[in-house]
Amino acid sequence: MSEQTARESAADGRRVVVVGAGMAGVQTAVALREQGFAGTITLIGAEPHKPYDRPPLSKGLLLGKAEDSAFDVDFASLGIDLRLGVEALGVRPADHELDTVAGPVPYDALVLATGAEPVRLPGTDDAPDVHLLRTLDDAERLRPVLAGQHEIVVVGAGWIGAEFATAAREAGCAVTVVEAADRPLAEALPEEAAAPMAGWYESAGVELRTGARVERVEPGAVVLSDGSRLPAGAVVVGIGARPATAWLAGSDIALGTYGEVLADDRLRTSAEDVYAVGDCVSFPSARYGERLLVHHWDNALQGPRTVAADILEAGTAPYDPVPYFWSEQFGRFVQYAGHHAAADRTVWRGAPEDAAWTLCWLRENRLIALLAVGRPRDLAQGRRLIESGRTLDAGVLADPARPLKEAVAG
Template sequence: MAGVVELNRTDRVVVVGAGMAGAQAALGLRQGGWEGRIALVGEEPHRPYDRPPLSKDVLLGKADSTAFDVDWEHLGIELLPGRRATGLERGVLHTDAGELPYDGLVIATGAEPLALPGAAGAHVLRTLDDAMALRALLTAGRSVVLVGAGWIGAETATVARELGCRVTVVEAGPAPLAGALPPELGALMADWYAAAGVELRLGAGVAGVEPGAVLLADGTRLAADEVVVGIGARPATGWLAGGVELDARGAILVDERLRTSLPGVWAAGDCVSYPSARAGVRLTVQHWDHALQSGGAVAASLLGAPTPYDPVPYFWSEQFGRMVQYAGRHADAEEVLWRGSPQDASWAVLWLSGGAPVAALTVDRPRDLNQARRLIERGTPLDRELAADPAVPLKSAAR
């Protein structure tokens, strides 16, 4: 990775990307004693804001803004909204509004939604403006087709049904959350769609979108007043070509302290690929908790902390009246252990390796998730019989 660059706490730091990771980086620097200038550059015209409420309170009309409750001016953090990064060279960030010199740079430009070929005119849900535009269209009686039964698809379907829309979700995979969970677990969630009055079409590819309809690969034509695409995201790093080292998917390669290949440049959030000693591979995580934690960690790294960044990945989703939470990484697990049954009001699944949990999925069992996360972090073996009893606190099953 990059050669070591020693910064003085009076140097100028520019943070490009004003989402959670960028905001936390700027806050962490100032609260950690950084005395120099800090500029927070955002492509959108809004003050830095939180994204998870976009698919919930904003779409429901309960909020028009999710701006962070931070007095940026009092902290001496300069906000530069409405500026798009266009390139990078050592010591200079190029934007569409001119050059910004820096002594230290944090890249936190996040991720951008994947486009669906042949879906011109379809909506995505990534920004506040996206949410406000879609909210105006989700009115009772309108037909909405959502492409992708992932986290965003499920959350948007939940809200659209609550607003009285007729909703169809189209998923190319064999089950909801096909990219995040084993198919047998995702299949359990298909019943949630039916119970909410949402038509779920699995194994259905989209051939194109035309005015008033979505065309499926098998020739089916689905009526659609509105089409929303949620098929994943990619790192928003196209502007960095040749600036720092990227992986094949466009994520910024960083070391254990979130330093890039360009001296004096760090990166955090959805746009990075970081080495995880816990997982034994590089990880790219595109969820709120990672943005929060890596934003704080990158500030600590600039301030000289030697601590490697390697948290237990965590994310959550509120869908169809349920709180779904996941922690860890189940890819290399040796066995699966259930706490309760999918027929219960709440249940959980643990993935174990060497008798210790490496991942957990919980449905309306937040206490289980919190305790599992700590057990995963410590690599604590479990008593399987106790761990399988949902009446026993998970921490009590630790050996």
């Protein structure tokens, strides 16, 4: 009997339950089948909709350019028991049971893939004209707002805020973006990287107010802490997200500072036979020497393969990806790879006032992260250089006319 067949035979009769029917959850279920798992797979989602991809929500779907973002997965043919509209309430690891609104669900292995939920603006829970953009229902509520070309105030100049402002301007809305920090993306990028992006708002006809805090939201207006009143037919809040793990309270599964599930380098949690993947989990990165909490689509795509392999006891390598993220905003294609926190120098490829440029972060002359604006080839080559850890010649790296891969020293 081959090693693979032995694993498949041992897996027969085992029950894997996946909580969360977003990218991470769906890909975990699919990866289990692709890697030969022959047992029962139950995929549980809180939303009633067929599992769907989230990036189109702030792009084509919001503007009516795409009608469907559902995953192209035939769950029935894969033998995946898909249970929608079922909210998870808690986990009892000692009993190997998941508690849901529909009753307890027993498991042999449990995968937590509940993602993240948006941070709400205090005092606006019941405000009818205040919107979030995280789910399909959120996008459906916002489509007529854009179609009506309302005056819109966006709270938060992060990734989601910029993408929504882009869509709203394309729809013909008057848009004001309010940001408490002194620049866009203040929590995601250092000043030298984020500062050039402030000009993008103005060029797109969007008013950007930095250093501005929202005092309250009134019917038809947003009032700032300095007393300014901004007319607002609708308010869209994009001030960050937190792991959707409140339902795990009392489950004896270790959580971190931000409420994220703490996992090891195989994405195993502190509870036996319980894994976590995607936006709800942090993991130790040997590459960067710290624990990473990555709220990006690519992380939800890659992590499931590690989880599936570990469930199958296939001798998995540690999960230590190069984080990757992309965004389309104000006519620009923005890509980021790596983790820049430990950099000791930066190198520009092109100037920030150019239409296309790349900012590279180095540590001991090795590339650890880069931000590419309109230079997808830099991103592709740079990501491979980060993975390889090879020493670079900073002089060659700084020449935007030369392929980034030519900067390899020696």
